[in-house]
Amino acid sequence: MQPPLVGLTPRNLGRELLAGVTLIAIAIPLNIGYAQIAGLPATAGLYALVVPTIVYALVVSSRQLVASPDAAAAALVASSLIGLAAAGSDDYLTMAMAQAIICGVMFVLAAVFKLGFLASFLSKPILVGFVGGLALDILVSQVAKMLGVKIASGGEFLEKLGGLVTGLPQLNVWSTLISVCSVLILVLGRRLLAAVPWALVVLVLATVVVALTHAQDAGVAVLGEVPAGPPVLTWPMLDAGAWLALIPSALALTMVTIAEGLLVSRSYGEKRHYPTRPNRDLLAFGLGNIAAGASGSFAMGSSTSRTAAMDQAGSRTQLPSLVLAVGTLLLLLFGTALLADIPSPAIGAIVGVAVLPLLGIREFAVLWRLDRFEFVIGAACFLTTLFVGSIPGIVVAFVLALVNLAKRAASPAIDVLADDGEPTDSLLDDAASGAVTAPGVIVVRMAAPLFFANGGTFADAVKEAIGAAGGPDAVQHLVIDMEAVTDVDVTGAESFEGLRDWLDDAGVGLAFSRLRARARPRLERFGILGDETVFPTNRAAVTALSSDRTGS
CATH class of the missing domain: 3.30.750.24 (STAS domain)
Incomplete structure (x- = not known):
């Protein structure tokens, strides 16, 4: 068993600590947004950055992979729970916690039975299509938030899109202005100075503007009061039927994380010349998800964008994740009052810009050029996820994976x-x-x-x-x-x-x-x-x- 924080030395300690501060600036605003996508309170996103992050960082074999709820996982949580409980209710949060625990158990079982090879089962076209469908659904919700248009958060894609279009005449000018400025700062800022945590800059500036101008009186929605205090260890109490109802969605969350998380872990290990152990990483995801469900959070997976940001910052250990956990805990203890006036349009802009690359437009163009059949597979998965639902989307993904495999196997050289x-x-x-x-x-x-x-x-x-x-x-x-x-x-x-x-x-x-x-x-x-x-x-x-x- 490797020691925790392998790769950390006195020479790179300062760089790793600075990378941790950068990760705090990136992760906190994103997790608040992802919690809202999932239909959960902001604290659910923040709690994921404390106990689950510590557990994961101390167990995982990858020196760089960052674990956290992401946009795809948040959308899956929302789409799978909305028919079981009202978004924002106590029952809804309890089910999200139970779902994370089921995911954790599945990860642990996958590690015990050495199922890390499953990472290769979902091909890139399937992942591009599945995540792209979720991303477009998220994007519609975030655009509505950016414009100040109220839509049904738990509805189907066409219902959300229809609500957005019909609500355009009632858009809020001040919300729109905040969103446009936020997007410009995020996009132009990254091109000019990529190392600056522009998401945090946007949140601070937008919050100051709202506080000084009392923009909420003009209809700009704000995050509202965030309860102070550390996460409390608990256990979701549900009847057996409710636990069983959560298994399909938990399986979908687990499979997507296995495919994406282990692939990213392996790629960075090869890039930076250190070994990774897939089944050890599965165990880390499992224990992290169980910790998330037992501390008031929801299912967590791998964060490709945050991992890339840490790689660019020069981080080669899991110390930044531990710095993130400590920083988030301090915020929960002493700084939640600072979050109350964060404008929802700014959160929507941050999440929208983060989600945009997940649409897979460039990847679909490459598939079209290289292999039309694989393009059709990705497109079918995209459309099923978007118009039918995330769970049917993952079922179609597995069926298409088998079809693709059988097609190639049936015509060997x-x-x-x-x-x-x-x-x-x-x-x-x-x-x-x-x-x-x-x-x-x-x-x-x-x-x-x-x-x-x-x-x-x-x-x-x-x-x-x-x-x-x-x-x-x-x-x-x-x-x-x-x-x-x-x-x-x-x-x-x-x-x-x-x-x-x-x-x-x-x-x-x-x-x-x-x-x-x-x-x-x-x-x-x-x-x-x-x-x-x-x-x-x-x-x-x-x-x-x-x-x-x-x-x-």
Whole structure:
């Protein structure tokens, strides 16, 4: 077990502490906004920065990954709970806490059963589409907040969009002015001086303006009173039915965090040359979420934007997260009065600017250029999440992942090889070309395991290749290169048995080459390997079988 704060030295202590102050300036305004997206009080967002952050930072293997509720998680929480309780109510907060605990248990189980490999299951198009759909839904809510237009916070996307459009004649001029100025400061400020915490600057300036001008009297909404005091350890009390109802949404939150969080953790580990342990990171997410649910907060995941900010600040340890926890605790104890006059339009602007890159416009353009099918997968996931809901969106994501996997697995590379192993012809591209390896001999390689999705495809391709080469009169021997056949299932074995019967009836001999030693027991058990000769190389097979043909 690695010690906490691995990588911290006296030489980088000052830099890490300064990065922690920067993280405070970034995280506090964002978490207040994300709590509002989730339909929860501001304290729920702030509490996430104390006990859960400490627990996570002391357990995680990544030296840089920052954990916190993010925009996608907040939107998922809101969309999954709004039908179960009224947003802002005590029951709603209790369910959000219970949901975080369920997420935590799922993370812990994933760590125990070493399921870190699941991070690779959700492909980039699926993540882009899913997160993009959530982001657009969030953006509509934040634009309404920026304009001072009241819409149903828990409604469907079209309902929110309709409320925004019909409410435009009643927009508040002062809210709009605060929002425009906030966006300009955020966007232009980052281009001029990226190191400055512009979100904090916007909050301070907007709050001062509101306090001096009494803008709330003109209809500008403010955050309002935030209860002072540290988070209190508690446990959500719900009946069994309510706990069960939260499992699907908790599973969705867990899977998205696994896919995104472990990917970001690994990428920064590779970039900065330190090891990461996926299952250890899953345990950290699990304990952090349990701590969140037990301290009045909601589900937390990884924050890509904050992790990037810490990397740019030169941080290479988890010390900034601990500084953030201490700073937030001090704010909760002594400074909540400073939060009361924060204008909601400024919060909306901060969250809106932060969410905008999550729409995935650039990523969709790249997908369109590189692979139209993957673009369609991302778009389908985007539209389902946006118009049907987040839970159906994650279900569609998994279905599309399986479709994409099956599509690729069903069409593996199947080639006729020369005796030196180089492909001479792709059977799936042109099965009727008549290519052979040597007179009377065809060596065929399938670059994939043999299973239900491709067993029939392989058998048909081999039959067509032999037929195109002149049939059994011209082809007396088939050699299957087994180097890439690492596994087999029952359906694949049955398809191969049918191919063997066809070869026997046609009088074509069967042999194998380049068999993997580890795969042999399973291939024998499933009947793929029988009494046929297994050659060490393709050249050895061609030489022996060509000689046999000449001799006969």
